[in-house]
Amino acid sequence: MPNLQTLLDKRATAWNAAQEFQGRGDDKSLTAEDRTAWDAALADVERLSKEIETEERHARLAAVDYSKVIAPTGGEPGDSDEDRQANAEAAYRSAFTAFTRRGMNGLDNEQRQLLMANQAEVRAGATSPGSAGGYFIPTDTLARITETMKAYGGLLGAANIITTTSGNPLNWPTNDDTNNVGAILAENSQITEQDVTLGQKTLGAYTYTSKLVRLSLQLIQDDAFGVEGWLARKLGERIGRAVAAHLATGTGSSQPEGLFTNATAGKTGAAGQVTSVIYDDLVDLQHSIDPAYRATARWAMSDSALKVVRKLKDGEGRPLWEPSVQAGSPSMLLGSPILIDNGIPVPAASAKSIGFGDINAAYVVRQVSGGQLMRLDERYADYLQVGFFGFLRLDGKPDDGSAFRVYAHPAT
Structure with a gap:
């Protein structure tokens, strides 16, 4: 899987390509081919942004020292992925419960790190990440x-x-093809076209x-x-x-x-x-x-x-x-x-x-x-x-x- 820097570089390239098309004038002056390329560049920017967001969250989680907040049981190097996942979830659940009862000031550093790694920004005006996020x-x-x-x-x-x-x-395509049916094709006859809408x-x-x-x-x-x-x-x-x-x-x-x-x-x-x-x-x-x-x-x-x-x-x-x-x-x-x-x-x-x-x-x-x-x-x-x-x-x-x-x- 591409690393974070590679994804960032790809997004920058895609964004520069989109900006280049935009600099040529409004979309009415673009050719159909340019318009298609512009849309594709913008789609790449959006797709790569989502991948970057996922990679960044993974990096935050990887930086947490779970060994200090996970119970010793099931924490040995030979544990299965399921055991490690269960331990990580138990640690986060414990931190979340402590946050509910005592707030951030009642957590130790490891618990605070664990919550912060699972925080999402609430976009409202100029609110910055971390200042008004929910856990x-x-x-x-x-x-x-x-x-x-x-x-x-x-x-x-x-x-x-x-x-x-x-x-x-989120966009996705739809199709209603129920009124279209196949047909018998006579020998040496050209097949009839029927496009999908x-x-x-x-x-x-x-x-x-x-x-x-x-x-x-x-x-x-x-x-x-x-x-x-x-x-x-x-x-x-x-x-x-x-x-x-x-x-x-x-x-x-x-x-x-x-x-x-x-x-x-x-x-x-x-x-x-x-x-x-x-x-x-x-x-x-x-x-x-x-x-x-x-x-x-x-x-x-x-x-x-x-x-x-x-x-x-x-x-x-x-x-x-x-x-x-x-x-x-x-x-x-x-x-x-x-x-x-x-x-x-x-x-x-x-x-x-x-x-x-x-x-x-x-x-x-x-x-x-x-x-x-x-x-x-x-x-x-x-x-x-x-x-x-x-x-x-x-x-x-x-x-x-x-x-x-x-x-x-x-x-x-």
């Missing part, structure tokens, strides 16, 4: 936050999640914050219960509520675009069904998506909509809803699993309250790795309190629109 939440603590988010917002657990190390705009989507990284939690110094010092575990649950619940609403019905303007926001209606209820749905409507909705998606499709609705659905029966008087009888297995409706997310609209006039489809194909979430926690020691010192808040960066957008349809209630 990455340890893996097991972050998992508790993520699970809390999934428990409240099921869509996050079913969507296609792309994890990146930075929050730069590509589109493009872009994901950003909105910053979700838990808002501020203030704890008394006495509570933190006494720590009758695990304060870091309590914080993880509280911060996760707050962030989860905000994320769930946006992943379901976000406008796409200064927030993610929700899966239900502009989804195509596979079935619209008859007049009078402003808060209800019937058996035939669910069958029509289920068959409104192509069979290619139905093998991995599921229902998505709020708990209020599930309450309506659970009362439905087939022609033999049997409930359509099939409750789960095994831990970890979802309840079923017409042979497909049910996902509950209270960010999805409840049954109401003109609302899209029930969805069906392959959510993993239909919706993509870009999440910047590493939820972070910040501790404010000085701001509330005169109250003998310490402030905490967590934040997580992500964005979401519908991807394959053919994979998902919704049931829409009539206006009246």
Whole structure:
């Protein structure tokens, strides 16, 4: 793998090439060939910047003397990579817990180094790196936050999640080739052309914050219960509520675009069904998506909509809803699993309250790795309190629109 200096040299070369094209005039005066080369140079700068960021963080971690903060067990030269990784994670988790309880002044030099090596800059105005950064939440603590988010917002657990190390705009190509088919070719005949049409989507990284939690110094010092575990649950619940609403019905303007926001209606209820749905409507909705998606499709609705659905029966008087009888297995409706997310609209006039489809194909979430926690020691010192808040960066957008349809209630 290229060393850091090599990457820096390559980025400088790419940047100089981009600047050279820019110096020739505005992009309208450039030839198509020059414009392509300019775009390629800028793309190289962005790619190399990400690689440099990774290398720099690796160098910071490598500079930490783990032997002084890792427990002696499993620290011998013959240990496996898994053991060394486990020891490093245990050391960081211990340092993070100490930071939560006592702040930076309560850490020894090795613990402080370990935290600083896992600090990310919070870009706000002219804030410099290190002056207002959050420390990455340890893996097991972050998992508790993520699970809390999934428990409240099921869509996050079913969507296609792309994890990146930075929050730069993320572009990827899209294609709908379903209307194009092959053909029989007669002998000695020229083959017919059929180009592939590509589109493009872009994901950003909105910053979700838990808002501020203030704890008394006495509570933190006494720590009758695990304060870091309590914080993880509280911060996760707050962030989860905000994320769930946006992943379901976000406008796409200064927030993610929700899966239900502009989804195509596979079935619209008859007049009078402003808060209800019937058996035939669910069958029509289920068959409104192509069979290619139905093998991995599921229902998505709020708990209020599930309450309506659970009362439905087939022609033999049997409930359509099939409750789960095994831990970890979802309840079923017409042979497909049910996902509950209270960010999805409840049954109401003109609302899209029930969805069906392959959510993993239909919706993509870009999440910047590493939820972070910040501790404010000085701001509330005169109250003998310490402030905490967590934040997580992500964005979401519908991807394959053919994979998902919704049931829409009539206006009246």
